[in-house]
Amino acid sequence: MSEKKEVRKYDTALFLEEIQKRVAIPEGEFEKFLTLWEFRKFNRNEFILQSGEVPKFSIFVLKGCLRQYIMNEKGEESIVYFAEERHFIGDLQSIRNKTISIYNFQAIEECELLTISAENWEQAFIEFSWWTKAHLTGYQKWAASLQQQMVEHHTLTGEVRYLNLLKAKPKLFQRVPQHYIASYLGISPETLSRIRKKIFNS
Amino acid sequence: MSEKKEVRKYDTALFLEEIQKRVAIPEGEFEKFLTLWEFRKFNRNEFILQSGEVPKFSIFVLKGCLRQYIMNEKGEESIVYFAEERHFIGDLQSIRNKTISIYNFQAIEECELLTISAENWEQAFIEFSWWTKAHLTGYQKWAASLQQQMVEHHTLTGEVRYLNLLKAKPKLFQRVPQHYIASYLGISPETLSRIRKKIFNS
DNA sequence: GAATAACGTTGACTAAAGTCAAGAAATTAA
DNA sequence: TTAATTTCTTGACTTTAGTCAACGTTATTC
Structure with a gap:
């Protein structure tokens, strides 16, 4: 039991660190904040949230890797x-408005997550002003990077985008299947295979 | 003088409406909030903010239309x-961090804007909690739509994306040059011309 | 550890979109 | 109103990427 507690301490330190990158947390408030979150484990390939449902929680990833994806008709x-x-993920729009999400969230590896319900999410905003601030900053950063990503997709070839992603997130390529990378880049698996062949044979 | 004031009243009502869509404003606070904003006019094709500079303000559009764009090497x-x-626009990341922006903001038509400085922006967060809330909601919506846009760009052809945009923002097509639409859609002007030919000849 | 499934590669072909160049049409400015 | 400029269109060609099918290679799973 004491061992398990020790593990949890280590884990949540990661969470604390990540928030502190964005904002200063007043002494003692993090512990209270943590009680709003729940620890969950998921197996490889297990679905965490499914499209067509109102998402039950939002997520911070302590360990593992997961993907958010959409499936068309x-x-x-x-x-x-x-x-x-160290990443936050979820469909906040759907959670807050209690509407159906169009996204699936699936564990790619065995995952350890901290999750927070819609109610606790709203509670966190009321109780912790620093959380609101951190959240705002996070969103600003994220929206800016999405916009940047759009530009890249408009102006660069698949090959260049592949190289950029490889440079930006090299570790990702060692833990997810290649066709997931292709899907994320918006190209077919075959095309990615050919891009790699071209790059690594020259 | 009284006539000008009347015009301003009408204009800011638009601003008030737009915020009230997102959040309820306590009695009397909007007037105080307004003092943080400045009214500005720009001529057609005039630059509002330039890349390579730290942006001096963020924007709400009362009248007219402007574009945010990036120029590559x-x-x-x-x-x-x-x-x-009725739209907000700006490079909040750069404004808040006082870093150089990569984006240009240019008036497409004669524009009437409300602008807010970095200092007043931070002040608004401190003074008006409803503004923080409205802002958060706005960002959530925007980020979600950017993500949706990425998906569309990954999975749909230029033709379908053109039709979707036409449906979503029909008025836009009557006020901006066609090659701006092409640039926004991430296709060449020639391709857009051909897409239109194909659509309107069948 | 054999069977099964998932993943990655390759070839041949097709489709979508970009590029370059020329010229028509429309808009703006003098 | 005319001249200048910008915008749009079209043709010919190239590049990039998608599709379908086959097959080899890894991983899983029982």
Whole structure:
């Protein structure tokens, strides 16, 4: 039991660190804040949240890697986000408005997550002003990077985007299947295979 | 003088409406809030903010239409956002961190704007909690739509994306040049011309 | 550890979109 | 109103990426 507690301490330190990157937390408030979150484990390939449902929680990843993707009418998947350790992920719009989400969230590896319900999420805003601030900053950063990503997709070839992603998130390539990378980049698996062949034979 | 004041009243009502869509404003606070904003006019094609500079303000559009775009090393433009009436626009990341922006903001038509400085922006968060809330909600919505846009760009052809945009923002097509639409959609002007030919000849 | 499934590669072909160049049409400015 | 400029269109060609099918290679799973 004491051992388990020790592990949890280590884990949540990661969470604390990540928030402190964005904002200063008043002494003692983090512990209270943590009680709003729940620890969950998921197995490889297990679904965490499914499209067509109102999402039950939002997520911070302590360990593992998961993907957010959408499936169109033809059954084709399109990955919009990978969340590795230290990343927040979820469909906040749907959670807060209690509307159906169009996204699936699936564990790519065995995952350890901290999750927070819609109610506790709203509670966190009321109780902790620093959380609101951190959240705002996070969103600003994220929206800016999404916009940047759009530009890249408009102006660069698949090959260049592949190289950029490889440079930006090298570890990702060692933990997710290649066709997931292709889906995220918005190209077919075959095209990615050919891009790699071209790059690594020259 | 009294006539001018009347005009301003009408204009800011638009601003009030737009915020009230997101959040309820306590009696009397809007007037105080308004003092943090400045009214500005820009001529057609005039630059409002330039890349390579720290942006001096963030924007709400009362009248007219402007574009946010990036220019790459080759001198090619890529439009990331159109702001028509009732829209917020700016590079908040750069404003708040006082870093150089990569985006240009240019008036497409004669524009009437409300602008807010970095200092007043931070002040608004401190003074008006409803503004923080409205802002958070706005960002959530925007980020979600950017993600959705990424998916569309990954999975749909230029033709379908053109039709979707036409459906979503029909008025935009009557006020901005066609090659701006092409740039925003991430296709060449020639391709857009051909898409239109194909659509309207069948 | 054999069977099964998932993943990655390759070839041949097709489709979508970009590029370059020329010229028509429309808009703006003098 | 005319001249200048910008915008749009079209043709010919190239590049990039998608599709379908086959097959080899890894991983899983029982």
